[in-house]
Amino acid sequence: MIDKQLSFGDTSNAFSGKSANELRKMNFLFTLMGVPELAKVGIFLIKTLLKLNFPIKKIVKITLFKQFCGGESLEECMIIINKLSKGGIKSILDYSVEGDSEEKDFVQNAEIIERTIALGAKDKAIGFAVFKITSIGSAALLEKIQNAAALSERESMAFERIQYRIHHLCEMAFNLDVKILIDAEESWIQNTIDDLILQMMRKFNEKKAVVYTTMQLYKKASLHNLQHLKELSKIEAFQLAVKLVRGAYMEKERERAKLLSYPSPIHNDKEATDMAFNEALEFCVKNNISVCAGSHNEKSNLFLTYLMKENNIPASSDMIYFAQLYGMSDHISFNLAKAGYNVSKYLPFGPVRSVMPYLFRRAEENKSITGEMGRELRLIREELKRRMI
Numbered sequence: 001m002i003d004k005q006l007s008f009g010d011t012s013n014a015f016s017g018k019s020a021n022e023l024r025k026m027n028f029l030f031t032l033m034g035v036p037e038l039a040k041v042g043i044f045l046i047k048t049l050l051k052l053n054f055p056i057k058k059i060v061k062i063t064l065f066k067q068f069c070g071g072e073s074l075e076e077c078m079i080i081i082n083k084l085s086k087g088g089i090k091s092i093l094d095y096s097v098e099g100d101s102e103e104k105d106f107v108q109n110a111e112i113i114e115r116t117i118a119l120g121a122k123d124k125a126i127g128f129a130v131f132k133i134t135s136i137g138s139a140a141l142l143e144k145i146q147n148a149a150a151l152s153e154r155e156s157m158a159f160e161r162i163q164y165r166i167h168h169l170c171e172m173a174f175n176l177d178v179k180i181l182i183d184a185e186e187s188w189i190q191n192t193i194d195d196l197i198l199q200m201m202r203k204f205n206e207k208k209a210v211v212y213t214t215m216q217l218y219k220k221a222s223l224h225n226l227q228h229l230k231e232l233s234k235i236e237a238f239q240l241a242v243k244l245v246r247g248a249y250m251e252k253e254r255e256r257a258k259l260l261s262y263p264s265p266i267h268n269d270k271e272a273t274d275m276a277f278n279e280a281l282e283f284c285v286k287n288n289i290s291v292c293a294g295s296h297n298e299k300s301n302l303f304l305t306y307l308m309k310e311n312n313i314p315a316s317s318d319m320i321y322f323a324q325l326y327g328m329s330d331h332i333s334f335n336l337a338k339a340g341y342n343v344s345k346y347l348p349f350g351p352v353r354s355v356m357p358y359l360f361r362r363a364e365e366n367k368s369i370t371g372e373m374g375r376e377l378r379l380i381r382e383e384l385k386r387r388m389i
């Protein structure tokens with residue numbers, strides 16, 4: 001049962017907001033990223049130059065940053081938010097700073113996330129709020145808690161402050177009626193994160209989905225965990241809400257498992273991850289779970305539209321959201337939105353230096369020209385050709 005109004009091949013709609021000049025710049029960037037050796041050397045070079053405090057911010061800002069981020073501040077993002085909104089797509093303002101370890105940074109980051117929640121309540125062009133727990137608390141501390149290690153008094157107090165911040169952000173989202181996603185991170189801190197989010201879902205999802213946890217389907221245990229969470233939500237009477245993703249830390253996860261000689265938590269191959277992801281979609285649709293599907297995979301996105309039709313769920317249902325990252329897979333986002341589905345795009349923002357880990361992950365993801373992401377380049381070229389004709 002295919003949605004006849006939906007075609008991911010409509011490049012004129014996908015790139016309607018981009019000028020020919022912007023498309024040419026994208027073509028250039030994706031071509032460079034598509035050569036794995038070049039991407040590798042490029043990432044290494046940028047990392048080294050940044051460490052040496054070389055003034056390369058300007059170059060990064062007009063290339064990678066411009067492609068994948070909304071701006072350095074909330075205000076700078078408004079242009080993109082309005083552009084996406086014209087295409088029926090909502091923005092998810094993602095303050096993408098990573099790697100902070102100081103208390104003053106956590107406090108400052110939480111304040112900026114608060115501003116994104118407040119904006120979400122005011123501006124209909126904002127779909128969800130979002131945050132990473134490691135932007136408001138120490139990853140090392142989360143890991144200690146996961147390992148049930150003894151905490152010093154200072155650490156116990158720091159953990160209380162993390163819990164307070166999470167509660168405060170979720171409570172604010174609840175009071176302002178803004179849905180809030182909490183990202184999933186590395187497996188060695190994720191159990192702690194899962195426990196913290198579960199407490200928030202119990203408290204704020206009593207009547208409807210406000211707090212969304214994230215499940216990474218590249219993990220062998222995720223399907224089982226999803227089923228377990230559903231059981232729990234039934235018994236405890238809260239609305240289960242999940243963002244489903246495949247997972248962004250595969251290399252890191254495998255390397256660490258090898259180094260520390262424990263079995264990798266990640267599926268052995270891509271097919272197993274793909275199957276688990278689609279099974280999770282089906283489980284959510286059939287079990288009344290609020291879902292946000294974060295994926296650039298055409299088949300998974302199509303499969304979700306198929307599941308919705310099969311289960312008589314209207315395209316605009318509040319139970320199901322599609323989400324992609326800004327700068328990627330516009331052909332999926334814009335064409336889903338045109339067919340009436342709820343579509344949002346993560347719009348990362350923050351100081352150039354602090355969003356570099358996010359940008360490196362995107363460059364890594366796009367470096368295989370032969371893989372799913374090589375498609376990006378093909379579509380940009382198709383649209384350029386179409387405009388020339």
Ligand SMILES: Cc1cc2nc3c(=O)[nH]c(=O)nc-3n(C[C@H](O)[C@H](O)[C@H](O)COP(=O)(O)OP(=O)(O)OC[C@H]3O[C@@H](n4cnc5c(N)ncnc54)[C@H](O)[C@@H]3O)c2cc1C
Pocket residue numbers: 182183184185214216218245246247248249250266267268269270271273293294295296297323324325346372373
């Ligand atoms: C809106 C949104 C929010 C996101 N939030 C998060 C988040 O909170 N946490 C997070 O970790 N990621 C997050 N991601 C990133 C996501 O996990 C993926 O890295 C990215 O979207 C690529 O997967 P895909 O489904 O788009 O497409 P595809 O290109 O079909 O899948 C690529 C993914 O498949 C998996 N994979 C690839 N090769 C193998 C292999 N050999 N064996 C096993 N698995 C393999 C990996 O997960 C890889 O990233 C988010 C993505 C989006 C769009």
